[in-house]
Amino acid sequence: MADPGGEQRAALLVAASLFPVPDGVHFSYGTAGFRAEGSTMAPAVCRAGIVAALRSVKLGGAAVGMVITASHNPVDDNGVKIVDADGGMMSRAWEPFSDALANAPTPDALLQLVLQFAKDEGITLGEGHSAQVFLARDTRPTGEYLLDVATKGINAIVDSVALDMGILTTPQLHWMVRNKNRGLKSSEVDYFTQITESFRHLLELIPDDKGSDKPIEKLIVDGANGIGGLKLEEIKPKLASLDIVVRNSGKEGEGILNERCGADFVQKEKVHPAGFGPNDVGVRCASFDGDADRLVYFRIASPSSTMIDLVDGDKILSLFVLFIREQLDIVNEKDSEDNKVLPTRFGVVQTAYANGASTEFLKNLGLKVVFTSTGVKYLHKKALEYDIGIYFEANGHGTVLFTDEFVSRLESLTSEFSSKAAGSTQHEAALRLLATTQLINQAVGDALSGMLLVEAILQHKGWSLQNWSDLYTDLPSKQLKVKVKDRTSIVTTDAERKVFQPSGLQELIDREVGNYSQGRCFVRPSGTEDVVRVYAEASTVEAADSLAKSVAQLVERILG
Ligand SMILES: CC(=O)N[C@H]1[C@@H](OP(=O)(O)O)O[C@H](CO)[C@@H](O)[C@@H]1O
Numbered sequence: 001m002a003d004p005g006g007e008q009r010a011a012l013l014v015a016a017s018l019f020p021v022p023d024g025v026h027f028s029y030g031t032a033g034f035r036a037e038g039s040t041m042a043p044a045v046c047r048a049g050i051v052a053a054l055r056s057v058k059l060g061g062a063a064v065g066m067v068i069t070a071s072h073n074p075v076d077d078n079g080v081k082i083v084d085a086d087g088g089m090m091s092r093a094w095e096p097f098s099d100a101l102a103n104a105p106t107p108d109a110l111l112q113l114v115l116q117f118a119k120d121e122g123i124t125l126g127e128g129h130s131a132q133v134f135l136a137r138d139t140r141p142t143g144e145y146l147l148d149v150a151t152k153g154i155n156a157i158v159d160s161v162a163l164d165m166g167i168l169t170t171p172q173l174h175w176m177v178r179n180k181n182r183g184l185k186s187s188e189v190d191y192f193t194q195i196t197e198s199f200r201h202l203l204e205l206i207p208d209d210k211g212s213d214k215p216i217e218k219l220i221v222d223g224a225n226g227i228g229g230l231k232l233e234e235i236k237p238k239l240a241s242l243d244i245v246v247r248n249s250g251k252e253g254e255g256i257l258n259e260r261c262g263a264d265f266v267q268k269e270k271v272h273p274a275g276f277g278p279n280d281v282g283v284r285c286a287s288f289d290g291d292a293d294r295l296v297y298f299r300i301a302s303p304s305s306t307m308i309d310l311v312d313g314d315k316i317l318s319l320f321v322l323f324i325r326e327q328l329d330i331v332n333e334k335d336s337e338d339n340k341v342l343p344t345r346f347g348v349v350q351t352a353y354a355n356g357a358s359t360e361f362l363k364n365l366g367l368k369v370v371f372t373s374t375g376v377k378y379l380h381k382k383a384l385e386y387d388i389g390i391y392f393e394a395n396g397h398g399t400v401l402f403t404d405e406f407v408s409r410l411e412s413l414t415s416e417f418s419s420k421a422a423g424s425t426q427h428e429a430a431l432r433l434l435a436t437t438q439l440i441n442q443a444v445g446d447a448l449s450g451m452l453l454v455e456a457i458l459q460h461k462g463w464s465l466q467n468w469s470d471l472y473t474d475l476p477s478k479q480l481k482v483k484v485k486d487r488t489s490i491v492t493t494d495a496e497r498k499v500f501q502p503s504g505l506q507e508l509i510d511r512e513v514g515n516y517s518q519g520r521c522f523v524r525p526s527g528t529e530d531v532v533r534v535y536a537e538a539s540t541v542e543a544a545d546s547l548a549k550s551v552a553q554l555v556e557r558i559l560g
């Protein structure tokens with residue numbers, strides 16, 4: 001490459017020496033970016049800033065994002081995730097470079113890495129390029145400091161602009177980056193307007209003979225003491241058609257971020273979050289995680305127990321699938337199978353953690369369900385292959401993606417209907433689909449926008465949480481973590497559902513599974529923790545527990 005010049009070299013050397021990597025520390029850009037105890041994150045965050053700015057230069061100055069968050073992890077942790085110009089996760093092709101840069105042992109090593117990478121990628125530095133990086137953080141105490149560190153990293157690429165968007169949910173920043181690069185309105189106010197207006201529109205489109213005439217029942221939202229609750233409080237006045245109470249709202253003094261609350265806690269422990277109790281029995285409740293990109297629903301079953309009936313990501317996916325399919329069927333009602341006005345390739349994407357009963361339910365609807373490895377970046381990429389691609393992780397992260405081509409077909413169809421058949425059922429169904437494309441965050445899973453879509457669909461169908469929950473009954477499942485010497489010695493295949501190495505382990509797992517009715521079990525190394533995860537499903541709680549336990553013992557025995 002052309003020599004970037006002394007100013008650029010000096011800027012990189014200064015940034016690297018400001019935040020050296022301590023001996024013995026190793027950062028790894030995992031499924032959720034870099035994550036560690038917040039006070040140790042500065043070297044990784046600064047260098048992620050350099051990566052983000054380089055990414056923007058590479059993409060001709062398109063906006064790229066950085067979010068300072070550790071999601072559902074404890075309040076003292078923090079992390080950083082890079083958002084690509086399309087609003088999704090950073091291209092996986094850049095992860096090895098991000099890893100190498102975060103761990104560069106000396107300023108000179110860092111400089112050499114950048115120079116080499118810029119050369120390999122054809123990035124020309126120091127020649128009047130432009131780069132812009134949108135920054136956001138969640139409510140963690142180390143957030144402000146790390147945002148400043150990130151800015152220093154971004155500024156180490158000369159002529160880059162770091163734009164602080166403030167304290168936001170992770171999906172808000174993804175949405176802003178996506179919209180900005182599409183030349184669309186991209187401020188936080190625009191985000192709120194879009195989701196609240198499209199929600200209102202969906203409610204207006206509920207046919208008079210549909211929905212329930214009962215008053216809307218209260219919804220209690222667990223904000224995980226994070227940013228999602230604060231944002232929900234902000235838009236509550238615009239959601240007059242909902243009776244929302246926010247608990248663990250993130251307001252000063254209400255509780256500690258993610259501590260015994262939030263979507264991750266609720267989904268994994270299957271008990272109600274802190275701040276909920278016997279008075280809430282039977283009420284429809286939702287839970288966000290700390291950065292509001294996960295959503296689950298639940299209901300406290302009895303005053304004498306902390307146990308809940310969980311409505312997880314798989315059931316949210318099933319509800320969305322039913323609604324969207326119903327609208328598509330109405331739009332296409334008068335057409336023969338091979339001559340539809342709105343032919344649609346509809347794809348449903350899950351991971352191995354999806355409850356087997358949900359997959360069965362979706363297959364019984366005649367849908368093809370495809371599986372990917374764990375992690376949003378895999379699911380999202382797969383879902384992009386369809387006109388409408390819908391994905392969810394059981395833990396509540398997911399969304400619905402519509403191709404631009406599909407949205408423009410839908411737009412022309414709605415204008416055609418409005419001139420020829422205004423107010424017809426077909427016209428209204430097409431408008432509902434269009435409002436859905438506006439409401440759901442197409443950059444990434446979003447608890448706020450996902451919750452509004454759930455609420456709109458429940459009202460449309462006149463359904464209670466019970467009706468929704470009754471779609472199918474989850475198979476009992478159990479997850480365990482096993483600490484081993486080297487988790488990477490497990491290599492999986494078939495979307496992580498089978499062990500490939502060490503050889504022989506899969507056969508032993510199969511033999512165990514064979515002992516259980518409706519048994520299913522898989523093991524995989526976590527991408528975010530130093531553990532091997534074991535997941536088991538069977539026809540009873542005891543059987544699922546026992547299968548998980550036996551397989552965990554196998555893993556321990558073989559991998560130590
Ligand atoms: C079983 C489980 O919940 N795994 C989570 C967890 O990944 P692991 O690779 O399992 O540690 O964190 C990911 C990032 O948040 C999330 O995408 C994924 O679903």
Ligand SMILES: [Mg+2]
Binds near residue numbers: 290
């Ligand atoms: Mg999260």
